[in-house]
Amino acid sequence: MILAASLLGQVVGHALRKWPLESIGILSGRVPDRPNQYHELSNISASPTARFAVDPNQQIELWCSLADQGSRPLVVCHSHCRTGSTAEPSTTDVDEHDPSLLMMIIGLQDPMTPDVRVYRIADGQAV
Numbered sequence: 001m002i003l004a005a006s007l008l009g010q011v012v013g014h015a016l017r018k019w020p021l022e023s024i025g026i027l028s029g030r031v032p033d034r035p036n037q038y039h040e041l042s043n044i045s046a047s048p049t050a051r052f053a054v055d056p057n058q059q060i061e062l063w064c065s066l067a068d069q070g071s072r073p074l075v076v077c078h079s080h081c082r083t084g085s086t087a088e089p090s091t092t093d094v095d096e097h098d099p100s101l102l103m104m105i106i107g108l109q110d111p112m113t114p115d116v117r118v119y120r121i122a123d124g125q126a127v
């Protein structure tokens with residue numbers, strides 16, 4: 001995946017603003033593996049320091065507005081904030097992920113040095 005530094009800055013900046021809650025957002029674009037826009041979503045999880053949940057209406061609205069622009073979601077980005085939690089996907093992350101999208105995790109175990117990793121989820125495995 002090719003990602004402009006300014007976009008990466010937006011993703012990490014969002015995660016840091018939301019800390020200690022998990023952030024959730026979407027990188028979108030017209031070309032696979034070449035995101036050109038970041039969209040912040042609301043985390044509506046009941047335990048937002050440990051999990052994220054997307055408002056389905058907000059998601060549908062974003063998906064439709066992207067389709068209108070000839071663009072589409074490419075990467076689901078979320079942060080891990082809990083002490084001891086790394087930038088590795090949890091079992092729930094893998095189980096609930098749409099495998100047609102990439103997964104980016106912003107590990108904020110130490111918010112001073114964000115650990116950003118991108119995964120492709122295939123056959124229930126993160127690679």
Ligand SMILES: [Zn+2]
Binds near residue numbers: 078079080089090093
């Ligand atoms: Zn996670």
